[in-house]
Amino acid sequence: MLDAAAELFLAQGYGRTTLDQVSERARTGKSSLYGRYGSKEKLFAAVVTRSINDMFADLVAVPSERDRKDRLRHLGLDLVRVLLTNRCVSLMRIVAAEAATFPELATLGYRMSFEGSARVVARTLADGDDEAKVERMLPVACRFVELALQPIAFQATFGRPMDELLAKAPRDVEDAITLLIATGRLSDA
Known part of the structure; x- marks a missing residue:
């Protein structure tokens, strides 16, 4: 179904x-x-929820022998590639178009996507599943998502060509990492 x-x-x-x-x-x-x-709304919510969960299932763990900055760069680019699939962009557009009618659904989709992205980033920065380390890295991960991923998602939703976004993604991810290091939120080790 x-x-x-x-x-x-x-x-x-x-x-x-x-x-x-x-x-x-x-x-x-x-x-x-x-x-x-x-209802159709609940069916649509289930489709959006499953699609977001599938997005994170497609990610591959970053090798732990890399330094933190390199792991974050690698994961950031993987998240961009998953985010910029036709299916994901189409769903973002549909959810955005229906936000006025179904604000709870738009909020759910945003929250699931943001929190899921931040958790994946935090696990990568923590270099594993130690929940205490993941929680400590969560504020840095949230800021990374805000800096590197949200602008790309916004631009894709509103029609910027995906090939342009993919081409500039390495620079955007690198700029986010540089800013996190410069502000002391992320060590460059």
Whole structure:
């Protein structure tokens, strides 16, 4: 059901997609669809949630033998590549377009994406899953996401060509790292 719904939302947008279409594409009854999700909004929220979770599942761990700055650079560029997939940008655009109608969904999508990105960055900076180290690195990770990833996501959402964003991403990631080091938030070790 979620695959069918995602295909339709991405192809037609939220407004033009109906639960009848999703039911037909998923080859399931409308009662099953309503029983599981209850409404188009809840179905869309499930599609967005799964898409964000899938985004983080595609990331590969950065080798721990690299220094912190190199691990952050590597992960930052991987996050940009995942963020700038057609599917991800299309979902960001749909969520942005529906934000006035469904502000809770827009907030959920933003929060999940931001917090997920920050957690991945914090784990990379902490060099593992030691929760105390990850928590200590979380403020630095949040700032990195704000500096390096959010501007790219914003530009992609509003139509800047992805090839341009990918070309400038190494400089943006490097600038964010340099700023974090210069402000004392990140050691260059």
